Amino acid sequence: MTASQIIFYLISAFILGSGLLAMTTRKIFRSAIWLLFSLIGVAALYFWLEVEFIAAVQIVVYVGGIVVLIIFSIFLTQQSGVLMAKAPRMRVIFSTLSVVFGFALTYLLIYKNSFPGSGRPFEWSMQKIGTQMLNTGPQGYALPFEVVSMLLLAAMIGCIVIALKSKPEQK
Amino acid sequence: MNYASYIALIPLLPLVSFLVLGIGGRGRFKQSAGWIATFLLAVSAGLALFTAYQYFLVEGKIDGVYPTLTVLQHDWLRFSPSVSINIGMVIDPLSVMMLVVVTMVSFMVHLFSLGYMRGEERFSTYYAFLGLFTFSMLGLVVSSNIFQIYIFWELVGVSSYLLIGFYYQKPSAVAAAKKAFIVTRFADLGFLVGILILGFNGNTLDFNTLIQRLTDPQSPYLIGMTTSSFLGISMISWALVLVFVGGAGKSAMFPLHIWLPDAMEGPTPVSALIHAATMVVAGVFLVARMFPLFYVNHLSLQVVTWVGAASALFAALIACTQTDIKRVLAYSTMSQIGYMMFALGVSGYGGEAGLGYTGSLFHLFTHAFFKSLLFLGAGAIIHMVHSNEMKDMGGLRKYMPITHITFLVACLAIAGVPPFAGFFSKEEILLAAYEHNPAVYYLGLITSGITAFYMFRLYFNIFWNKPTEVHAHGEGTLSMKIPLIVLALATISVGFLPFSQYLSSDNRGFESHLHLGFSVAPVLIGLAGIGLAFLFYFKQNDRAAKVSGSLGALYKAAYHKFYIDEIYLFVTKKILFNLVGRPAAWIDRNIIDGLMNGIAVTTAELSNAIKGIQSGRVQQYALYFFGGVLALAVLFIFFW
Amino acid sequence: MNEIPVSHILFVSTALFFIGTYGLFTRRNMITMLMAVELILNSVNINFVVFNKYLYPEQLDGLFFTIIIITIAAAEAAVAIAIIINLYRSHKSIDVEEATEMKY
Numbered sequence: 001m002t003a004s005q006i007i008f009y010l011i012s013a014f015i016l017g018s019g020l021l022a023m024t025t026r027k028i029f030r031s032a033i034w035l036l037f038s039l040i041g042v043a044a045l046y047f048w049l050e051v052e053f054i055a056a057v058q059i060v061v062y063v064g065g066i067v068v069l070i071i072f073s074i075f076l077t078q079q080s081g082v083l084m085a086k087a088p089r090m091r092v093i094f095s096t097l098s099v100v101f102g103f104a105l106t107y108l109l110i111y112k113n114s115f116p117g118s119g120r121p122f123e124w125s126m127q128k129i130g131t132q133m134l135n136t137g138p139q140g141y142a143l144p145f146e147v148v149s150m151l152l153l154a155a156m157i158g159c160i161v162i163a164l165k166s167k168p169e170q171k
Numbered sequence: 172m173n174y175a176s177y178i179a180l181i182p183l184l185p186l187v188s189f190l191v192l193g194i195g196g197r198g199r200f201k202q203s204a205g206w207i208a209t210f211l212l213a214v215s216a217g218l219a220l221f222t223a224y225q226y227f228l229v230e231g232k233i234d235g236v237y238p239t240l241t242v243l244q245h246d247w248l249r250f251s252p253s254v255s256i257n258i259g260m261v262i263d264p265l266s267v268m269m270l271v272v273v274t275m276v277s278f279m280v281h282l283f284s285l286g287y288m289r290g291e292e293r294f295s296t297y298y299a300f301l302g303l304f305t306f307s308m309l310g311l312v313v314s315s316n317i318f319q320i321y322i323f324w325e326l327v328g329v330s331s332y333l334l335i336g337f338y339y340q341k342p343s344a345v346a347a348a349k350k351a352f353i354v355t356r357f358a359d360l361g362f363l364v365g366i367l368i369l370g371f372n373g374n375t376l377d378f379n380t381l382i383q384r385l386t387d388p389q390s391p392y393l394i395g396m397t398t399s400s401f402l403g404i405s406m407i408s409w410a411l412v413l414v415f416v417g418g419a420g421k422s423a424m425f426p427l428h429i430w431l432p433d434a435m436e437g438p439t440p441v442s443a444l445i446h447a448a449t450m451v452v453a454g455v456f457l458v459a460r461m462f463p464l465f466y467v468n469h470l471s472l473q474v475v476t477w478v479g480a481a482s483a484l485f486a487a488l489i490a491c492t493q494t495d496i497k498r499v500l501a502y503s504t505m506s507q508i509g510y511m512m513f514a515l516g517v518s519g520y521g522g523e524a525g526l527g528y529t530g531s532l533f534h535l536f537t538h539a540f541f542k543s544l545l546f547l548g549a550g551a552i553i554h555m556v557h558s559n560e561m562k563d564m565g566g567l568r569k570y571m572p573i574t575h576i577t578f579l580v581a582c583l584a585i586a587g588v589p590p591f592a593g594f595f596s597k598e599e600i601l602l603a604a605y606e607h608n609p610a611v612y613y614l615g616l617i618t619s620g621i622t623a624f625y626m627f628r629l630y631f632n633i634f635w636n637k638p639t640e641v642h643a644h645g646e647g648t649l650s651m652k653i654p655l656i657v658l659a660l661a662t663i664s665v666g667f668l669p670f671s672q673y674l675s676s677d678n679r680g681f682e683s684h685l686h687l688g689f690s691v692a693p694v695l696i697g698l699a700g701i702g703l704a705f706l707f708y709f710k711q712n713d714r715a716a717k718v719s720g721s722l723g724a725l726y727k728a729a730y731h732k733f734y735i736d737e738i739y740l741f742v743t744k745k746i747l748f749n750l751v752g753r754p755a756a757w758i759d760r761n762i763i764d765g766l767m768n769g770i771a772v773t774t775a776e777l778s779n780a781i782k783g784i785q786s787g788r789v790q791q792y793a794l795y796f797f798g799g800v801l802a803l804a805v806l807f808i809f810f811w
Numbered sequence: 812m813n814e815i816p817v818s819h820i821l822f823v824s825t826a827l828f829f830i831g832t833y834g835l836f837t838r839r840n841m842i843t844m845l846m847a848v849e850l851i852l853n854s855v856n857i858n859f860v861v862f863n864k865y866l867y868p869e870q871l872d873g874l875f876f877t878i879i880i881i882t883i884a885a886a887e888a889a890v891a892i893a894i895i896i897n898l899y900r901s902h903k904s905i906d907v908e909e910a911t912e913m914k915y
Contacts, residue, residue: 008815012823019827019850023834028843035846038827042853045823051860054877058856061881066849066888073892074842077899085906087790087837094794095836102801103829107822109808115817115866122868132871133878141875148882155886159893165900787911790844794836 008048015041026083028074036067053126177218178242178260181270182309184215185277189302192295204295205288208302209281215305216274219267226267227673237678239263239379241315253374259315261378264674265459268532269312272539273449275661277305279654280444283547286648287440287554297337297438304330308449312456317366318376320457324362324421327453328355331445335437347433354430358420365413372396372406382463393467404470411464411471414457415478422454423505424512425482429736431505435497435559439550442497447504447546448539455511455535462528462676466520476516480614483509485733487621491628492730495559496549499629500542503585506622507538510615514600517607518676525676526683527607530599533670537592540665541584544658548578551651552633561629565711566638573652575634577659582630584662586623587697589690592666598690599671599683619693623700631708820861828854841898841905845891852884 015038022034039062046055087095136142188211192204200207226237240262249255281301288297307326314320328351336348366376373381373392384392385407396407416427423431434446445451458465458475465472483506490502511531518527551574556563568575584591587598597619604612671683707718728734784795827850834847856877863873899905 002814005814008819012819015823016826016830019830022846022850023830023838023843028840031843031846035849038850039853042827042857045820045857046860049860049864051864051874054856054860054874057878057881061885062849062853065885069888069892070842070846073895076896077842077905084838084840084843085908087839091790091794092837095833098794098798098801099829099833099836102797102832103825105801105804106825106829110818110821110825115821117817117865118868120868122864124871124874129871129874133875144875144879148879151883152886155890159889162890163893163896785914787914789907789910790836790839797832797836 184211185302185305192299204298205285208298212278212281216278219270219274237264256318257316260313261315266313276448276543280440283654284440286651300333334441335434344436347436351430355420361413362417365410368410386463408470418454418457422508432498432501443543443546447542479509479512480611483618487618490625494561517604521677527603528676529671534596537596540661541581544581561632564633565636568634577655580659582626595666620696620700623697627701627704637711824854824857
């Protein structure tokens with residue numbers, strides 16, 4: 001077992017463990033922190049996969065952006081130290097059943113399709129990403145790029161409108 | 172002479188009157204409605220008289236026969252190469268006579284109504300309906316085709332319905348209109364079935380062709396109809412009896428007469444026009460039109476005879492007990508139509524043997540004049556005393572001399588006193604009955620006596636008897652008096668027409684003789700009736716009450732119209748409603764409704780049961796969704 | 812590097828996906844539901860990167876999808892938090908079990 005393998009299994013265990021804790025702990029703030037760890041684990045997995053750019057984006061956007069946002073909203077809406085309500089028992093049972101069943105089904109399919117690697121080296125560079133992202137040619141991603149920018153704009157305006165306090169004189 | 176050039180105008184002018192007044196009557200012609208309609212009818216009546224003059228006197232016979240001319244013929248609805256419904260006009264002695272009667276009486280009624288209906292709110296509507304009726308009736312009498320008769324037959328029924336229900340604010344008028352409509356429609360069902368049988372077996376709807384085909388004993392059509400039978404009665408008898416049922420319904424023959432007395436709820440001039448002179452004789456007209464067919468079929472002719480005779484006596488008995496003057500006249504009408512019917516029934520065919528036929532139509536002709544005169548006179552009286560009841564009248568001769576004289580003339584005519592019109596026509600009928608069927612003759616004779624009695628009971632009660640306080644406001648306008656006088660003159664004079672020359676069963680005409688010896692019995696019995704009425708009613712006394720008291724049950728039964736209405740009510744209410752209506756309603760309520768409600772209830776309960784799924788809990792939805800996705804994945808991956 | 816079979820990495824992503832699903836079903840707090848969604852998105856991202864790297868190394872489409880998904884996740888998180896704040900304002904709570912007005 002090489003060092004690389006050991007590192008992979010450690011990272012995997014870290015991701016899954018912290019993810020599981022994030023989904024089961026009854027303290028919401030801890031839940032957020034476990035989520036943070038899980039996301040960092042994913043970023044580590046990207047580093048291990050040698051796609052450093054994605055790993056960087058993961059850390060910047062998720063860890064630096066989304067988790068912080070989540071923590072802010074926790075501060076806004078929750079009293080500290082209050083345990084979250086439990087789900088009804090039947091809900092838990094059915095959720096577990098369906099999740100386990102779904103996992104079994106999916107992994108069965110993955111296992112049957114063992115996905116042999118191509119063996120060719122994976123080569124990427126920031127330059128290639130940048131060129132193709134903004135290219136309008138056959139392999140270009142300029143249109144999705146623009147669509148996503150529009151989406152971001154719409155989301156931004158939407159957030160503001162939704163979260164806006166309605167004026168008292170309208171009531 | 173080309174009749175086509177103007178004869179179509181006779182029915183069309185009343186139609187124009189109907190359309191113009193129906194559309195513009197409420198606004199533009201509100202004031203002039205009556206005069207417009209009366210003028211159009213006057214032209215129509217003039218044309219009808221001119222046609223009669225041309226037909227009988229100028230053109231005359233061709234080869235000894237009055238020709239049957241089809242002046243207009245339009246192929247309207249063709250079912251098969253041989254069968255079609257045509258719209259046409261036929262000129263023969265019968266239709267010409269009817270044209271004259273209908274237009275003349277209608278004109279008189281129009282004129283009379285100018286005064287009688289003055290100030291009515293729906294004055295123009297009244298005239299519009301009169302126009303519609305006159306148009307329909309004229310269309311009926313000139314029909315060339317049995318189905319055309321049916322169409323106009325129904326139109327006549329509708330206008331009668333509209334006019335009976337003219338005072339639609341009165342519940343009794345509405346009920347009477349409905350009753351008339353339903354009873355006649357019930358009878359018309361028989362008529363329609365009869366038409367269909369005749370049309371199917373005769374393979375034509377045209378009168379002349381039909382008569383040709385079904386009177387010749389060698390014709391395959393007639394043999395087909397006599398050999399095939401239903402319930403032991405041959406097809407041709409069924410067809411003719413069913414046609415006669417239609418005629419009996421319209422002519423108020425027993426037992427379909429119950430609508431006629433109630434129909435008196437309509438305005439009195441309408442009763443004069445529709446329920447005395449024209450529409451109710453449509454049944455007689457129909458039988459006369461198809462007389463050759465009836466003549467070769469013994470059974471149907473017997474039915475006509477006995478129904479007619481029974482109605483005549485039956486109605487006369489009821490008429491003796493009624494106190495509403497219009498109802499007396501209504502029963503009298505029914506009785507007289509019974510006369511016409513049995514006269515047709517006892518008639519032979521051709522030459523002198525067809526005396527009954529001629530007598531029947533002669534009586535129709537004279538009856539139209541004196542009965543409409545009676546009704547118009549009654550209208551004038553009602554207009555004056557504002558009541559239909561005899562007890563409110565008496566001694567009116569001083570207040571309304573013209574009405575008095577004309578009414579007396581009409582009463583003498585209907586009682587069969589010479590030399591008034593009724594005498595001649597009744598003589599012919601009784602003579603025909605005497606020669607062919609003595610039993611019917613004696614029935615007719617008795618009826619004739621009773622007729623004289625109740626007519627003079629009416630006359631004495633109105634004009635003599637006790638004096639009455641009347642807030643006299645005159646006898647009515649000139650337009651009300653003129654029709655009375657004209658009709659009275661007609662009643663006196665038309666009896667002298669050589670009617671049998673013009674109208675006979677084979678259209679050849681014959682010389683009828685007055686058998687003075689024979690007339691003695693009917694005239695005497697008529698005079699006896701009058702005398703009895705004089706004794707009872709000339710002065711106020713209690714003789715009548717005593718006699719009616721001693722008659723007891725018979726009087727009571729007659730007073731209650733022999734309980735025919737009650738029998739009908741029993742049949743419809745008790746039997747039809749309870750035995751048919753109730754179960755049908757039960758099935759409708761429980762089975763049909765139950766089925767429908769069951770569907771609704773099932774749906775509602777099902778949705779109640781499953782609406783819990785819509786809990787509003789997002790996560791539950793997500794779980795359902797996820798389960799569905801998994802199930803579909805399994806289905807597609809492993810089982811497809 | 813080649814010693815790790817692709818299916819092992821896919822195991823991680825699948826497991827992460829179903830952990831997220833479980834959280835989505837059982838957590839009643841809306842913020843934690845949002846977290847579960849983030850986990851699910853991350854598992855998908857891992858899949859894209861892995862497939863790109865091992866099966867189609869000549870192309871970069873997997874990376875682009877990952878980037879786009881991260882972007883959308885950010886937008887989605889922002890919108891979700893706006894909704895959460897609104898819900899909190901109207902219900903004084905962000906428990907989804909208490910926001911069940913839209914039922915039968």
